[in-house]
Each structure stands twice: as structure tokens, then as C-alpha cells.
Amino acid sequence: MPTTQVEGIAISPLLWRYFVKPLTEKSEREVANLEDDDFVVRTVMKINSEIDGAYVFSSGKNMGAFKGVGNPGEIARFFKIEEYDGYIWTGHTRFPTNTPGWWGGAHPFTLLDWSIVHNGEISSYGINKRYLEMYGYKLTLLTDTEVVTYLFDLLVRRHGLDIETACTALAAPFWKNIDDMPNDEKEEMTALRMIYGSALMNGPFSILFGHSKGLVGFNDRIKLRPLVAATKGKTVYMASEESAIREICSSPEKVWSPRAGEPVIVELEI
Amino acid sequence: MFKSLSLPEFLAKIDPVKCIKCKRCINNCGWSVYSWGGDKVLIDTFKCVNCLRCYHYCPEEAITILDNPVKYRKNANWGYYNIRNLKKQADTGGIPLTGMGSDMPYPVLFDSLLIDACQVTNPSIDPLREPMELRTYLGKKPAKLEFEKAKGGKSKLKTKMPPQIKLEMPFIFAPMSYGSISLNAQKTLAIAAKELGIVMNTGEGGLHEDIYPYRSNIIVQVASGRFGVNPDYLNAGVAVEIKIGQGAKPGIGGHLPGEKIPLDIAKTRMIPVGTDAISPAPQHDIYSIEDLRQLIYAIKEATNYTKPVSVKIAAVHNVAAIASGIVRAGADIVYIDGFRGGTGAAPSVIRDHLGIPIEHALAAVDERLRQEGIRNEASIIAAGGIRSSADAAKAIALGADAVALGTSALITMGCTVCGKCYTGNCSWGITTQRPELTVRLDPEVYAERLINLIHAWSHELKEILGALGVNAIESLRGSRERLRGVGLDSHTLDILGVKPAGR
Structure with a gap:
């Protein structure tokens, strides 16, 4: 992986980037009748959980993750980020809360073309993790944010929910609101909460979910973390604080704070 | 001849000074511990199970139910209930019955588990200000929603x-x-x-x-x-x-x-x-x-x-x-x-x-x-x-x-x-x-x-x-x-x- 020496980043892991095509004739793949994506996910889990010291941080076709321990400018220069073009960018820096910073534990957390950056903490991590483990996900990165990426992978790619429904499952409306909904919607929401109760993400969060076709920003159900969205022309900006948006877009046309649990879903215009 | 060689577990006592001879204890006890002796309440303490019905219904708080201080000789191996149950079986030849859950001192793991709480990095939520949901559905749940x-x-x-x-x-x-x-x-x-x-x-x-x-x-x-x-x-x-x-x-x-x-x-x-x-x-x-x-x-x-x-x-x-x-x-x-x-x-x-x-x-x-x-x-x-x-x-x-x-x-x-x-x-x-x-x-x-x-x-x-x-x-x-x-x-x-x- 192309990197450059940066003052301030004294040590870094050995970073390798491979362009691979999943083998079709792998016996384990044929037995389980795995699609390419399933096979990639399974291989990522296998490497991360079974090979000591080796981690796959990025496994997308149309998505790349650049992450590490250092301040964001240093990391960007280290990865020579100016050499890449992209139509969606997410960035993140954090004060390591519950775990000391390490290269694997930095945001984003990615799988296939899904990427998550997260401000906050998933207090329901314990049950979210056990729920995902039932579906073969192995949680190895020692941090709560990892579950968000895998939950989107499970709900959207494997269960076929649309992104809005998936967001609704993860930050579900309260029963008192569901009880007042029209019958069809009530039935739908009740079923969603019953089936995806273990996927409900509880605790403070604002999350940006990037994928090859768009960007989603959303909050926990009682908005314990801030989220601000803004637009200018055809560009959408989202951040925890408005100041971050104004840093790169000094005069947005529209700025708003989404309501708790209501996702801001941006689709790429093709 | 003795009544039974198994000791009574409890001693029911009535304070004769406080007792107003209202006979409520006699009426309330389902076990016939108390009976009327003409001028005072008689007590058959062998029948007492310490259910405290009499205690709560005595208007004068005249009743106390004590553990029977008379015990078998202390023995780390032959405990009180070992000896008592054995004597009961010798009385009857039957299988001693019991009700409720076991009262044996097996470890209760609930008492060795502690629950987490939030501090600093994740906020706790005030249930008096924010909704808290306990609703639960029991039954089979499909694996996914279609x-x-x-x-x-x-x-x-x-x-x-x-x-x-x-x-x-x-x-x-x-x-x-x-x-x-x-x-x-x-x-x-x-x-x-x-x-x-x-x-x-x-x-x-x-x-x-x-x-x-x-x-x-x-x-x-x-x-x-x-x-x-x-x-x-x-x-x-x-x-x-x-x-x-x-x-x-x-x-x-x-x-x-x-x-x-x-x-x-x-x-x-x-x-x-x-x-x-x-x-x-x-x-x-x-x-x-x-x-x-x-x-x-x-x-x-x-x-x-x-x-x-x-x-x-x-x-x-x-x-x-x-x-x-x-x-x-x-x-x-x-x-x-x-x-x-x-x-x-x-x-x-x-x-x-x-x-x-x-x-x-x-x-x-x-x-x-x-x-x-x-x-x-x-x-x-x-x-x-x-x-x-x-x-x-x-x-x-x-x-x-x-x-x-x-x-x-x-x-x-x-x-x-x-x-x-x-x-x-x-x-x-x-x-x-x-x-x-x-x-x-x-x-x-x-x-x-x-x-x-x-x-x-x-x-x-x-x-x-x-x-x-x-x-x-x-x-x-x-x-x-x-x-x-x-x-x-x-x-x-x-x-x-x-x-x-x-x-």
C-alpha cells in the first residue's frame, strides 16, 4: 500500500493492499453455496479471528479505508490521500474512550462496500455482538463500532431490507409512537421491533454510514449525540457539529439537525 | 409415651399480661396450634409452622414465635434437619413431603453476579425523564423480515x-x-x-x-x-x-x-x-x-x-x-x-x-x-x-x-x-x-x-x-x-x- 514517511507517525503496521478475485472453485465455497460477497466476508472474519496479528481493514470493491493512530492530517499524508479521487468522503478523529487507540480500532469500520464512522458508544454492544455471532460474524476489533458495520451488512445485504428500514430497525421508534400509527404501519413496526430487537442499537451515537451508492447519517433514538446536516448545490454534508461543516463549506444553503432516530438518507445521482 | 421424637421447630408464646383472651389466634390458625382452655389459650407448639397469621391478627401483639431453643447436640456432620427428618421417618415410615422451593444452602449464582452501569464515556439515562421500554413479546420470531x-x-x-x-x-x-x-x-x-x-x-x-x-x-x-x-x-x-x-x-x-x-x-x-x-x-x-x-x-x-x-x-x-x-x-x-x-x-x-x-x-x-x-x-x-x-x-x-x-x-x-x-x-x-x-x-x-x-x-x-x-x-x-x-x-x-x- 503506498504510504510515505510522516513526522509524528513513528511506527506503523505492515500495510498491504491486494486486488483479488474470489476463487470460484474453493471447496468450502461450493459446499456452502456462497456468493462472492459472502465468501469475502467469511474470509475477512477468518483472517481477523484466526491469524494472529493480521487484520483486514478494508475489503470493498468501490471503497477504501485509510486509518491509523495519529492526527487526521498526519494519517491523510501518510496514506497519500491526495492521490485518490472519490465521490463520498467520510472522516473521523476520536479521543479513544474505552479502548486505547490502535490501528485496527480506528474508524472507519468497513466490510465490503460498507463503511461506518461513529461518534458515541453502543451500550447494547453485548447483545448486538451475540446476535451477529449467530450469523457467523466474528467481532475481533475490540470496539463497539464494529457491530454497526456488520449489522448493516446483515440487514441490508443478507436480509434484503432497504436502507431506511434497516435504520428504523437499528434506531427503532418507541412503542408509544408505534401504538398511535395507522394499522399497516403499526403491524410493520411491531414486527420489525420483535424480529430485530437484538439488533436495536442503544446508547449515544451519531453515525455516518457510507456505501457505494450513497451516504446515511443517523442518531440514536433519544439523540444523545449531535448530528447536523447541510446542503450546498448537489453536495450534502453531515457532521457531529456545524463548525466541522463550515470548515469545508463556509456558506451552506441549508443546515438542519435531524430528529432523534430519523435517518438522513442521501442517494447518489447517477 | 412421648408425642414424637422429632422436635417442634418453633415455640409459639403468648404473653399472658398482654393477652385479652379475644381468641382471634384460635380462629386464625389453620393448624390448630391454639385452643381454648376455659380461662386461657392453650398452645400445641408441635403444630406451629411459623406462618405468622396469628401474630398479624393478634390485636395486642401478645404473640411471639421463636425458633425452638431446644436443639439436638451440635454436630458439624449430623445437622438439625438430618436428625429431625430421620426421626420423622422413624415415626411414619414415609417419604417426608415439603412445599415451596428448596431451602438448602446451595449457592445462588444470582448473588454472585453484578450488573454494569454507565460512567463518563457513555451516559446513563434518567427513567423519570426519558421513555423506558419493557414491552416483551413471547413466541417464535422469523429470522428476518420480508x-x-x-x-x-x-x-x-x-x-x-x-x-x-x-x-x-x-x-x-x-x-x-x-x-x-x-x-x-x-x-x-x-x-x-x-x-x-x-x-x-x-x-x-x-x-x-x-x-x-x-x-x-x-x-x-x-x-x-x-x-x-x-x-x-x-x-x-x-x-x-x-x-x-x-x-x-x-x-x-x-x-x-x-x-x-x-x-x-x-x-x-x-x-x-x-x-x-x-x-x-x-x-x-x-x-x-x-x-x-x-x-x-x-x-x-x-x-x-x-x-x-x-x-x-x-x-x-x-x-x-x-x-x-x-x-x-x-x-x-x-x-x-x-x-x-x-x-x-x-x-x-x-x-x-x-x-x-x-x-x-x-x-x-x-x-x-x-x-x-x-x-x-x-x-x-x-x-x-x-x-x-x-x-x-x-x-x-x-x-x-x-x-x-x-x-x-x-x-x-x-x-x-x-x-x-x-x-x-x-x-x-x-x-x-x-x-x-x-x-x-x-x-x-x-x-x-x-x-x-x-x-x-x-x-x-x-x-x-x-x-x-x-x-x-x-x-x-x-x-x-x-x-x-x-x-x-x-x-x-x-x-x-x-x-x-x-x-
Whole structure:
């Protein structure tokens, strides 16, 4: 992986980037009748959980993750980020809360073309993790944010929910609101909460979910973390604080704070 | 000649200065401890069970009930109850019976588990200011939700939800039959269940017509005696439960003697008056897991697939594999009763020495069902020694969807866990059919106390959720990460799937 020496980043892991095509004739793949994506996910889990010291941080076709321990400018220069073009960018820096910073534990957390950056903490991590483990996900990165990426992978790619429904499952409306909904919607929401109760993400969060076709920003159900969205022309900006948006877009046309649990879903215009 | 060589357990005493000779103690005692001696109350302390009915009804606080200071000689090996039970058996040649859950000092793992709380990095949530959700649905959940395109391009729910029991809080009342408890006790449970939006369970004694109005808050039970079972009964509640076993007496059946089968119980159980009501140890049409599947589907057919079917088992050594089989056989709910669970009557030797605690059983079952990818196929109810909202929270964190309360509910009706339910003399009118005793238990009055208890526990659960920084019970359910063990060995921690405190 192309990197450059940066003052301030004294040590870094050995970073390798491979362009691979999943083998079709792998016996384990044929037995389980795995699609390419399933096979990639399974291989990522296998490497991360079974090979000591080796981690796959990025496994997308149309998505790349650049992450590490250092301040964001240093990391960007280290990865020579100016050499890449992209139509969606997410960035993140954090004060390591519950775990000391390490290269694997930095945001984003990615799988296939899904990427998550997260401000906050998933207090329901314990049950979210056990729920995902039932579906073969192995949680190895020692941090709560990892579950968000895998939950989107499970709900959207494997269960076929649309992104809005998936967001609704993860930050579900309260029963008192569901009880007042029209019958069809009530039935739908009740079923969603019953089936995806273990996927409900509880605790403070604002999350940006990037994928090859768009960007989603959303909050926990009682908005314990801030989220601000803004637009200018055809560009959408989202951040925890408005100041971050104004840093790169000094005069947005529209700025708003989404309501708790209501996702801001941006689709790429093709 | 002596009365008995087994010592009385308690000394009932009346302060002669305070006593006003009102005879309330004589009237209230279901055990005939007190009698009138012409000028004072006489006491037969051998009969006292320390149920404290007399104490509470004595207007002068003249009564005290003490542990009998006369004991056998101290011996670290031959304890008091070893010697006493042996002497009782020498008196009678029989199997000593007992009631309620085991009182033996086995370790209670709930008391070695501590719950997490939020500090700094994750905020706690104030349940007095923010919504806190306890609503729980019991039943089979599909693995995923599917939508289809409806007219106009709108997406419409395609997945058909299997029948569920809706609970406003994750508590249910444990099965206690009419026969083991009084009709008034059952009515108390039914009134409270309805008011609270939860459910009670008929137990195996059929459904009395007075309970029919509470049908949307009732689980009907089918046990080995098949008492009172017919198509109307199966359809009378919100779910049907097949009882395979009971935590207090795994592997053995039940026997309600003919003297305790008056007309009303006979009608409810649909057996002749005065005949023994025998529940065989096994269900005589279930000798394998395939047979269980047949019964589950026979019941589903009879109820037109509108009611979840629960299977209740005692927690025994191989409980995880058994539960897996039950789920695969089609059960929508698995009810696990730990060995500390209560009973109206069981041989002491069985109650105190067979089975395993609910904590181990629940942890093993939840983990096994997850490993097999079928945890969503059935809900788990944990029972057998839930004494507080903290026990409930810990059971839910270990993986239970809801907990069942038997003894806790009876305690609100006056029960002091004296353990003499099998005698039918309960002075509080709970585990008796003697009309002069059952009339004491006013269902309206005592339902209020039971409702208070469940409200209190619900508030406490919400406080716990808030401290954990979550606002829905499903974020605690199965979240063993939020539990830590204190003083537990590594095997036990491994079985519970819980880290030691400090890690």
C-alpha cells in the first residue's frame, strides 16, 4: 500500500493492499453455496479471528479505508490521500474512550462496500455482538463500532431490507409512537421491533454510514449525540457539529439537525 | 409415651399480661396450634409452622414465635434437619413431603453476579425523564423480515408473524393449579395479570369458569394428568403450555388425594368427586422428542395455529440439548424451571437433591440455541427462584425473554414461605381448599398488593436499564457483557458466559 514517511507517525503496521478475485472453485465455497460477497466476508472474519496479528481493514470493491493512530492530517499524508479521487468522503478523529487507540480500532469500520464512522458508544454492544455471532460474524476489533458495520451488512445485504428500514430497525421508534400509527404501519413496526430487537442499537451515537451508492447519517433514538446536516448545490454534508461543516463549506444553503432516530438518507445521482 | 421424637421447630408464646383472651389466634390458625382452655389459650407448639397469621391478627401483639431453643447436640456432620427428618421417618415410615422451593444452602449464582452501569464515556439515562421500554413479546420470531411490492409500488410486509404473547413487562405468573392453590389465589393472579398487561398460567388443574373472563391474560396448561383439557380449554387462553417437568420435582409426577377433590375442583379438573388426581411422572403419550412434536402440533391444530405453544421443563443436567430438541420439535416458548422452583407438594429428597439451578440452565440453553442459530425460533422463560427485580434483570441479561414468578407472587398474598403447602392448612387461604380459610383471601384486595409488587419491580428494572444507558429491555436481553461474576470459578464463569469482576 503506498504510504510515505510522516513526522509524528513513528511506527506503523505492515500495510498491504491486494486486488483479488474470489476463487470460484474453493471447496468450502461450493459446499456452502456462497456468493462472492459472502465468501469475502467469511474470509475477512477468518483472517481477523484466526491469524494472529493480521487484520483486514478494508475489503470493498468501490471503497477504501485509510486509518491509523495519529492526527487526521498526519494519517491523510501518510496514506497519500491526495492521490485518490472519490465521490463520498467520510472522516473521523476520536479521543479513544474505552479502548486505547490502535490501528485496527480506528474508524472507519468497513466490510465490503460498507463503511461506518461513529461518534458515541453502543451500550447494547453485548447483545448486538451475540446476535451477529449467530450469523457467523466474528467481532475481533475490540470496539463497539464494529457491530454497526456488520449489522448493516446483515440487514441490508443478507436480509434484503432497504436502507431506511434497516435504520428504523437499528434506531427503532418507541412503542408509544408505534401504538398511535395507522394499522399497516403499526403491524410493520411491531414486527420489525420483535424480529430485530437484538439488533436495536442503544446508547449515544451519531453515525455516518457510507456505501457505494450513497451516504446515511443517523442518531440514536433519544439523540444523545449531535448530528447536523447541510446542503450546498448537489453536495450534502453531515457532521457531529456545524463548525466541522463550515470548515469545508463556509456558506451552506441549508443546515438542519435531524430528529432523534430519523435517518438522513442521501442517494447518489447517477 | 412421648408425642414424637422429632422436635417442634418453633415455640409459639403468648404473653399472658398482654393477652385479652379475644381468641382471634384460635380462629386464625389453620393448624390448630391454639385452643381454648376455659380461662386461657392453650398452645400445641408441635403444630406451629411459623406462618405468622396469628401474630398479624393478634390485636395486642401478645404473640411471639421463636425458633425452638431446644436443639439436638451440635454436630458439624449430623445437622438439625438430618436428625429431625430421620426421626420423622422413624415415626411414619414415609417419604417426608415439603412445599415451596428448596431451602438448602446451595449457592445462588444470582448473588454472585453484578450488573454494569454507565460512567463518563457513555451516559446513563434518567427513567423519570426519558421513555423506558419493557414491552416483551413471547413466541417464535422469523429470522428476518420480508417485504413485497404492493399496488402503487409501495412496499408491504410479506412476513407473517407467528402468534405472540404480548407482555407490558417481562414478568409472568408461574403455573399454579386450582387444587394446589385456592380459587381465590388464582383469581388474585388473574386480576393482577389483566391490570398489568401480563399473563397468569392455570397450571395443570383446568380452568375454573370464574377465571374465563380473564382469557386474554391466561396461559392454559396441559400436563400429564390432562385435567380439564378439551378444545374449549385449549382455546380459552392466549397460549397453551405443555408441562413436562417442574424444577422442584424433576422426573416425578403429582398426586392430589381424593379428600382434596370436592365438587368444584372435580368439575374444573373434569374428574369424579373424591377420586385421586394423579399426574403421572411422564406424559404417557410422550416417550420421545418425536412424540412431543406430535403433541405440539396436535395442540396447534386444535387451536388453528393462533396460539404459541410453550413447553415447560425442569432444569436438569442435559437441559441445553433437551431445549434444543424442544425448539426443533416446534415449541414457540421454552419455559425452564430451575431446581429452586416452588411446588405445592414434593418429596423433600427430590426437591433438595435433583436438578440444576436456573442460572446455569438458562445460560446453557441460551448459548446452545445461539450456537445452533435457532435462538429466534423460541422465547425463553426463566423460573425457579426469582426473588427480586435484580434477579429478573440478571436472568434477562443471561438470555431470558421473561421471568416467571410463583413464590414471589404468593408472598404478596401473605405467604411466609413456611413450606407447608402440601398440608392444605394454609392459614392465609392460599394453598388450601378449606372454605373457612380460602374466604380470607379477597382477590380484589390482594390483587392490589400483587400489582404494587410488579409495578415496583418494573420501576426498578427501568432504573437498572437507565443506569446501563439503554432504554429498551431488548438491549439487556442476552447482554452478558453487562454482567460480571464475583468469587466464581472459571468453569462457572465459562458456563455463564460472564467475565469476572475487574475484567
